[in-house]
Amino acid sequence: MKIDKNCRWVLAGAVGTLMGTQSQASDSGWQAESGVRYYSEDGRVTSVEPVLQLSNTNEQERTISINIAYDSLSGASPNGAAISDQIQTFTSTSGGGSASRNGSARDGDDDDDDDEYEGGTVTQYQAKPGEVPLDPSFSDQRFAFSMNLSQPVSRTLESSFGISYSQETDYQSMGLNGGATFLMNQKNTQLSVFFGLEKDEITAAGGTPLGLSSTQDEIKVNDSEDKLVLDMLVSLTQNLSPNAIGQVNYSISQSSGYHTDPYKIISIMDDNNLPVDYVFEHRPDQRTKQSLYAAFKVHMLGDTLEASYRYMWDDWDLSSQTWETKYRLNLGHFYIQPHYRLYKQSATHFYVDSLNTTDAAPEFASADYRLGELTTQTIGGKVSWQFSPDQALSLRLERYQQTGESDAAKMNATISQISYKWRF
Template sequence: MQLINESKSKKTVNKKNLKAALTLATTALLGSVQVSATPTSVAAEEDTWSFDSAFLYYSEADRVSAAEAVFNAKKTYSDDSILNLKLTVDALTGASANGAVAQPDVQTFTRPSGKGDYEIKAGETPLDDTFHDTRVQLNAQWTQALAPNVTGSVGGHLSKEYDYLSLGINGNIAYDFNKKNSTISFGLSHFQDTFTPEGGLPKPFASMPLAYHDSDDESGHDATRMGSDDDKTTSDIMVGFTQVINRRMVTQFNYSYSVVDGYLTDPFKVLSLLNNQGLAQDYLYENRPDKRTKQSVFAQTKYHFDETILDVSYRYMWDDWEIKSHTVDTRFYIPLGNGSYLEPHLRFYQQGAAQFYQPFLMEDDATPEFASADYRIGEMTAYTVGLKYGMKLADGNDLSFRLEYYRQDPKSAGHKAPGALADMEIYQSIDAIIAQVSYSF
């Protein structure tokens, strides 16, 4: 999960440099194919390096915490070619919802490895407190002019976690016209991921086995597994258009199409199997389709007032899982003088549920082909509100601080809670704090 906004700290710009500043700030926000949608040629000193670093801490109340460090190095050559290298290291710890619903009695769950178990108190959302992972990610990108008004970019991606390996390549080409006030771009990317979860891949809708210990027979656990690893591929296409409207305003429009194929089930998620009284009789492993096609449209406008800059964007996403989402993101850059600034941030997100989302299963109903109780593919609303403060130091480098509050509110998606669940909080809100420090030199 990438949490850090990688855009460079905004500098105070005069009207003469507004076009270049707004165009660069706009393209920095694009990451759907991990390439700049509108590479822009900028007059460069000979073979210069610039560096960006950031540290972010994300913490959900009583749940997941993440610490992430990013170091980005960019070398601009005398012919305006650009080499960009980025290293990301993050660590996640805490408790993650396992998909089961709260119950009026204590619940016992087997850990994903099959070795050992954990208990959840009555009335509480089941959380697996052994959730932890460390990720190291490397990205490299090369951008250069291919012809007058044509810029190309190619890149590679490597990401490694304890149980996950991701490899990717990408490419982009952009054409400037209309006196460089208009840019159209086309990008492709492809990723190959391998998942080797602890405990193996559970069979769809298999019952959670009893835990075993060092001297116990593991055959019960093994009988619920169908292998130790699986793959998935992701292919993305993006078409973008950027237009400078006038000396104050620039707009951007993107369309992206993505196909994900392979193992898309979360092997750590289960569903509660309930009787008519709403009491859990079993816990079944989830099952999702092995293919997902996603599409999205994105529009963004930046407007430069006499001193301030307003940045507003909207994204609409839909897929063949019947998930639809709307995202509105607004930032307002306010210079304070001497190179310092404030940037309030407000983001709103609304999502509909996947067609196979079910918060629980009923034992009297037939087992569906696909089902998942993962709140991340359920109906929800979320918002982020925060403030960033940046400054230019005496040596000319940039330092900024960001503090934000995030809240996510899952919904029932029309599923009526039976019996004992009527008194349970099964759609628990999530509150989180995001703190970030960035330094550019």
Template structure:
């Protein structure tokens, strides 16, 4: 009887321990409780008079509509799989002038051609896997992405590691990624007859139009030797809770790019070569040519201050430089204002300034003796201001139902952006997050 009692006691202890372990697994807090669905859409419009496609002059008008769907699925208590699909459908007056002679109107850099290159769609798919340790102090992630448009494809992959210390008051994140891109080299239409077995001035294009200015148009044009590009990125973020009301973060990013870093259909005009014209359109002397390597560095910092239950101040600064001579500074300030338990108003201001790269010059200012040249005003010196007003609705209890899901949040943002060279843009976005019970 004594041995039976001892055996029963041991068995009972084992069962109790197993039950406790099973309960700990059963009630273990999940990283993501339920499937979440995000529906995002944005509208973008810009204008300006320094289009890179037409060599630093001409219309920059563009409109873009970008819907995206993101689904996050909990695979178990620790792992989440997130997938996103997006399409960016744009209409661009400047890109239509890759071939300004395929439309019905008069060729002019300040007018959009009505040809096939006026619009296109960019498609993107991305998948991210995230795994958290049992104590939630370690997080691993990996992603894969692919995107394409009519002249460009990109494949990306990478991962990250996050470690939390000091009762989650300190956080360190390391990340790395690589992107393998490929171009289908599309050159300005007037340059195409001047390489390979092209017919030069005997091509049908020049039979249909009269060349004025320098009637002996003969660009010394050679096509690009390679159309691939690789980008390798590594970065680190260090976040620290400084007090009950202050949180700071430091970040560092390093990017190495190799391959084709110029855009094949962006024109360049030389000051020491007489211009040739068809109608009101100057014929390109060459395409943009840039070095086949670029190294970028960025250092940034954030400081978030909790002022009261209604006000928070979020600030961000970033310093950027590269080996092309470009230096930039970014300053961003956002002041979320809680209007109640569910509504938050988010006014923000962003200031940006940069120096020009070593290879930039405006329209008709480069010399033909140079090795590298661009008239893309994104690489020029300028100052920019952006003003944003956002409104957020958040209900963590998801009391409102929509399409069979619980409505968790709605975010609306409106932004106005302007540079001191006349470039202006408007951006509006709407995001809805739904949760499956």
């Protein structure tokens, strides 16, 4: 009886719109997990995020879960411009890049004429020769809330429904999701289908710039932009043995609307490879992403090994592969869990490092390094201490390393998290 209860599949929701195959074995009653997440890039962005997750399962096996997070970010972010042999001076309106032509750099060594801005304050900053141009004034706060409800419809069918909302200074997102899970083969096989709908509104500081227009012209086309995202995920989970379980997912995501980063710019280089102007980037207004994901868990020698692989591709000619593994070493009331992740992506068809004055004007272009070739690695681990049957304290520390074809892609970051979980 106890096994049956523990083995029920509960379609608990996840944070944000990340609802999907997250299944949890849970007892009746309340469970909470709170913590602080800290993400810090060397010399760039730092984020601090307190989080609270609450969930309750009643005797009818109906589960409600609530997630609340507040994210505070600040630091320096690559603006997209290429490295130059000259000092480059940029003007920023709350992250909205505009830039002066090269050679008009101001005197002085200060990289940052005005470290803080909000709500349209104009600032100037410089990149020294050989330096990746970074906008040092990036600053934002994000509040995110999501709620999911799941419940059994019959012995072999479960349903779920969720909502999500997040708000930033210049970005708002609202989402709905829902799905169903079919339990088959004496609950050894689980087939799930989920759908998601998300509507985002982007309100760039100073208005939306015209794509591929010169930053000096300051042409604004709208006060705000929209994006609509439709998601579908099909998931098959199979108990492979008393100690092994596998999962295969296929997902497709179609988005339409504004995909451009209104703050990213592209250098226009002359024949001597010196920047003579900067234009705002411009991305396609449609994107279809698909992915195939497989995961496997095995319980052996009292420990748990987890491995997963994801292949993703889209109609921007980008494809990526992700390998990830964790090994949970159980030591009584403690466990140690090393983690390794490797990610490789190809470039989108419109990624450029810079444009040349002699180039024909492209339809789309972006110098955002995240759309170019990229390899990232994460290595680290987690330590957890269950100091009572209903309470656990966890600490996680990882190192994230990026390299890619763009100079801006070279970045290292520290990922850390402390969390406390309890039942009541």
